[in-house]
Amino acid sequence: WLFVKPTPGSSNFISDYSSLVINEIMGHNKTYYSDEYSEYDDWIELYNTGDSPIDIGGLYLSDSLEDPRSFRISTEYPDSTTIAPGEYIVLWADNSEDQGILHLGFKISKTGEFIGIFDPSANLIDSVSYPFISPNLSYGRITDGDEIWTIFSGPTPASENIYVTGLRKVNPDNTLSIYPNPVKDEAVIEVSLDKPSDLVIDIIDSKGR
DSSP states (O other): OOOOOOOTTSTTOOOOOTTEEEEEEESOOSSSOOOTTSOOOOEEEEEEOSSSOEEOTTOEEESOTTOTTSEEOOSSOHHHHEEOTTOEEEEEOBSOGGGOTTBOSSBOOTTOEEEEEEOTTOOEEEEEEEOOOOTTOEEEESSTTOSOEEEESSOOTTSOOOOOOSOOOOOHHHHEEEESSSOSSOOEEEEOOSSOOOOOOOOOOTTOO
């Protein structure tokens, strides 16, 4: 009998990626944060919310649900692609794979788009559709792993998301109503707040657009 041990990223390797999230994105990095070549490329930050290390080697990143296998992260350097519990990894969306394991084979849009990360079988792990963001600002979760996203005037690549604001979290189930449901041509969105507040409302279709 010959036993072959499967490696991460192979079709026989089963791993739990449920604690892996896209945590922050910068789509117009003009002068804020440079890579190891002193280039100001756009970036995507991933975060491990769990208690075990996650090797992202063999996973796919894409800006299209129709093409989940757009770019595959190499499995050759697990020391560089493993995220410890509560830690981060920054991937450079610069279409420059030759610059290193963490440089992606595509660029992301400055005007906003869908970004998804997929497992080795092309199943969606996590995704976000980010809006147009001014140069040197980022779009991230208010706190690491949080469900609420916002625009950061002080981006935090490879470090804890800290958003200082007078805004507060609201529970959409209690404050938001949309009708008619289902929606065909027009929808009315009503938000009930106990005091004037700034709001960001994202409307995303079933394809993540």
